Amino acid sequence: MSSRQAKELLIYENEMFSLEQSAACPIPGYLILRLKGPEASLAQLSKKTAQLLGVMLKRVTNAIEQAVKPERVYVLSFCEIEPRLHFHLFPRTAWLLKEYFKANDCANDPVNGPMLFEWARSAFGPGSHVPQGTPDMETACGIMRDILK
Template sequence: MIYKDHEVVIHHCIDVNVPGYLILSPIRHVTAYQDLTQTEIMTIAIILQKVVGILQQISEVEKVYILNLAEETSHFHFHVFPRYSWMIDTLNAELFSDGKLDGAKLFSYYRRENKVDNLQDLSSLDQTIAFIRKRLK
């Protein structure tokens, strides 16, 4: 866990080795955005703004994607996914649609390609997690 208050929790995605790939969820169980309270919405918005700003301070982060897909779990959450310069492989057709970089495809590709089976494989993320945690205090 990186951050927790009365409304939200942030943790690093535990099965994908992409530094700074975060999951932001409300504490209260809800299944859809429209089920959030005004307070939860405001807290999420403020924390998202802070977290995106922090991620953009990391070397080589060019952009930060914020997604809600809700295909694998019924608890509402946002994926906060940093796009690093090393991710742009112009020779990889899987990342492009109509000759343009496709953020959704990039997200899916790197989630699949950087999946880990063992949490020990994530030990290299400790420095990034500490960087984010320190700036969120």
Template sequence: MESCFICDKHAGSLQVSGDCIYEDDSIYISHIDKKGQPTYLGHIMLDLKRHVPQIGDMTEDEAAAFGIAMKRTAKALQETLLAEHVYTLVSGNAVPHVHMHIIPRYAGTPEEYWGPMDVYGWPDAPFGGHAEIKEITEKLQCFMKENYHANV
């Protein structure tokens, strides 16, 4: 198998700024990494840990874990970051490893910036670096622990 960014991230063989929010045998949830560049705060990546190129290739157990993790992550964004809407996006074009983008839309986002990647174009969007990402991931970790008894 050729090198896979997501597999390398899980193996710890590359440094990313997106801190882990939750991890178990099947799932890894973290804030997106933009290679040290400011990023839209709350943009979460939900990865399947096993290298699986497409959603249809997941086992039933992996699919169940993925779906539950998606729901819990969206709820965490709604409750901790007060997201008024949560987008989910899977394309698989850039990295052939099952993963999902989970992106909050914050109150006050103008309608022309509604859309999972359109929020990045909003001039007043909340962007931040490692310190802000760390603060958000700590809030999300606490929510997961308190509501789902998740160990991080």
């Protein structure tokens, strides 16, 4: 990824956190919040850092909700591929749920958030497009940047 592309994906940054639109899955509002410290677990955070993380997660969720209007915002942390503590904030929108049900023939089943998340990351890889009427990634990123200033 070029430095220009990285700059376009950057939503917010301060001395503790960086927040980026996912480059691997161009669903508007799918953000990755990274802590800048060496911690690999929530248990390793100081009380102050944990409190600031809670405030930041709230602010980011609010920005996603305003920018893309999801029905849910999933907050996930695995730290498997990248061991440093980070969070995926994923907007589960109505259109995404509809596409998931259609692709998996499971409209009568309860929503399985982790499976939907993994399916979406596979189905909407780089270069894929979201349905018409959905905020484009550039617009959504701009709205979220303005909210998080």
